[in-house]
Amino acid sequence: MAIDPALFQENERLDPRAKAVRFAEVGELRCEAGGFLPSVTVAYETWGEPNSDRSNAVVICHALSGDSHAIGWWDRMVGPGRPIDTDRYFVIGTNSLGGCQGTTGPASPHPGDGAPWQTRFPIVTVGDMVEVQMRLVRILGIETLLAVAGGSMGGMQALEWTLREPGRVRRAFITASCAAHSAMQIGFNEAARQAVMRDPRWKGGHYDPGDPPAAGLAVARMLGHLSYLSEAAFDAKFGRRLQNKDTFDYHLGTEFQVESYLAHQGDKFTTRFDANSLLYLTRAIDYYERRSLQGSRSEYLFTSFDSDWIYPTHQSRALHEMALAAGCHSEHHEVSLPFGHDAFLLDGEHQGALVRRFLES
C-alpha cells in the first residue's frame, strides 16, 4: 500500500506536543455485533518516524475518555526521551471507533441524511475498534508492530491486537486492565449509562446536539472520577477541606472541595464529550471477555496498582497467568502507588522503567 511521505514530515514542523490530528478513511465495517458502517474515518496522530525496516511502530490505545493525543494524556509515558520514546519509535495514537474525538462514532453524520447517527449507530466492540486500528496501521505502511500499549479500555484493545492476527504484534504493554469486566465494573458503567439515559434531554438518544443530556453526562462523569481515585488519593487531594471558606454555610450546595472538584470534572466533560459515545464505549468494554490467550505469539507486560480498586491487581494477574498458559513470555508487576486507577495515567516512573526495558529487550 502506498504511503504518503508527507505523513511523517508534518510533525517535524510542529511543536512535538501540539495536537496535529489527521484523518484516514478505512472503508466500510461489518461490526461483530451485526451492525454495518458504510464508511469509517479514523482520527490519528503520529510521532517519530518509521525505521528502515518499519519494525519500530508502537500503537497507543486510549481509555474511555481519551483521544489520539497520547503525547498529551500519557505525557509521562510517551514523548521524546520518554519510556515510549518518540525519538526511537514510530508512535501512533488513534481515537477509538465509537468515540467522539474525530473517529466515526454516534455523533458523526449518518451518510444517509447527514444528521448524527446517535442511537442509530450500531453496537461496536473492542474487536471492531482494533479492526479499525489495524486498517489504519496498514494504510500507514506498517505490517507488524513493535508494540501495542494501553490502559483500562486501551488495555483491552492492546490485548485484542495480540489475538486478532497472531505474530503481527511483538509486545503488548497492558496496564490497569482486565480480560473481562466484573459485575461491579459493569455496575459502575451501568449507573453512568442510566444517569445519561434517564436524563429527559437524552430523548432515546436523539437529542438536539445543542441541548444534550448534560446533567446526566456530568453525573456519569462524577461517578467515573469516584472510581478512578482511591480513598487515600481523595484524602490527600481534598480531605475535609472546605471550598473557599473556613466554616460551613449549612446548605445543600457545595461545602467541601471534593464536591467542587466532582462538579467541575462533570461539567467540563460535557463540553468535550458526546453522551451517546459514553454509552457505546462503556457498552463495548462491558461486553468484552477473553477467557484465554491461546494462539497469541506476543510477549506481554502487565502492570497494575495496589490502590486501584476498580481494576484490581488480581485482574492483571489473571491476564498474566492466561499469557503464561498460552506459552507466551509474560511479566506482571504490581506498582505500589496511592493514586487509584488514575495511577496508570500518572505513573511515568515505575511503569516507565518497566516499559523502557520491555521495548528494548
Added chain:
Amino acid sequence: MAIDPALFQENERLDPRAKAVRFAEVGELRCEAGGFLPSVTVAYETWGEPNSDRSNAVVICHALSGDSHAIGWWDRMVGPGRPIDTDRYFVIGTNSLGGCQGTTGPASPHPGDGAPWQTRFPIVTVGDMVEVQMRLVRILGIETLLAVAGGSMGGMQALEWTLREPGRVRRAFITASCAAHSAMQIGFNEAARQAVMRDPRWKGGHYDPGDPPAAGLAVARMLGHLSYLSEAAFDAKFGRRLQNKDTFDYHLGTEFQVESYLAHQGDKFTTRFDANSLLYLTRAIDYYERRSLQGSRSEYLFTSFDSDWIYPTHQSRALHEMALAAGCHSEHHEVSLPFGHDAFLLDGEHQGALVRRFLES
C-alpha cells in the same frame, strides 16, 4: 414524666414483627446549624417491655434509608431471642429527623401553609437527630439506656448519644461507621445529591410530590448500592450472568443481571423515599465530625467488615482508639465477610455473638 401504659401493651396483641408505628410530639427544635422547627413529630416503634428499674432500654438508630422498623431491616440482630433480644430488652426504633418514614422531614407539612417543607426545611445535623431521639426516650419514661446501637449513619447517632449527656448511655454498639466522612465518602454522597439536584424535576427542591425527581433519585440509589457491596459480593450475586437470556441482544438496554438489579433497586427506592430527604440526610452525615470522645462515660463495641471499602476498618479502629484515649472501655472487632458495607445489615452471627456478650456483660 407520665407514661401511657398502653404503649407497652399494644405490641403484645400484634405479630411481633408487624409494623406498628406510633408517633410522639417532641416540641420545637432550634437546630444546631441555626434553623428552627416549630414542632417535631417522631415516628417510633418499641418491642419488649421496660424492666422494673427501667434499665433495659436499647435505642436502635437506622442508616440512610432505614426507618423505625428495626425488627425488620435488622432482623438478624433485633427480635425475640436475637442478640438484641426483645424478650429481654425494651427496644426502641425511631425514624430519624429529616427522614421520610413518619418523623418530621422535608416532605412533612410546613405548619405555616400545610405544603411540604421541601427545601425550606432547615439543615439538620446528627446531633439534632439524637436530640429528638433523647426527647422521645424521656417521653417513654426512660432516663438511661442500657445501650444504643447503629450502623453507618446510625453509628454516628449512637456515637453522638454517648457524648451529649455522658452517663445516660451505658453501652454503645457502633458498626460500619466512622467519626467523620472522608473525602471519598463525601464524594459518593455528593454524586448522589447531584443526580437528584440536576434532575430538572427537582426544581430547586420545590417539586410536585406527584412528579418528583425520580430519575435522579433512582440514579442516586444505584450509586448507593454500588458502594454498599464489594467486588466479591457483586461477583457472587451476579458475575457476568445475563438477564433472562443466554446471548447478548447487542443494544444499549439491559444485558447483565447486575444492571437489572441496580435499576430495580433505584426504581423501587423512588416509591418509598423522598428525594429531598436524601439530600438532607446525606448532608447531615457529611457534616458530622468528632475528633475526640473525651467526656464519654460509655463502653463501646465497634465492628467493621474487611470487605467494606466505603466505611473501611481503619475508621472503626480510629473510633476504638478515640474511646480508649478517652479512658472508656472499648473493643473493636473486624469481621471477615465478603458482603461489603451491607454486611452490617446481613451479619447476625459474628456481630451478634459480640453484641450479645456486650449487652450481657
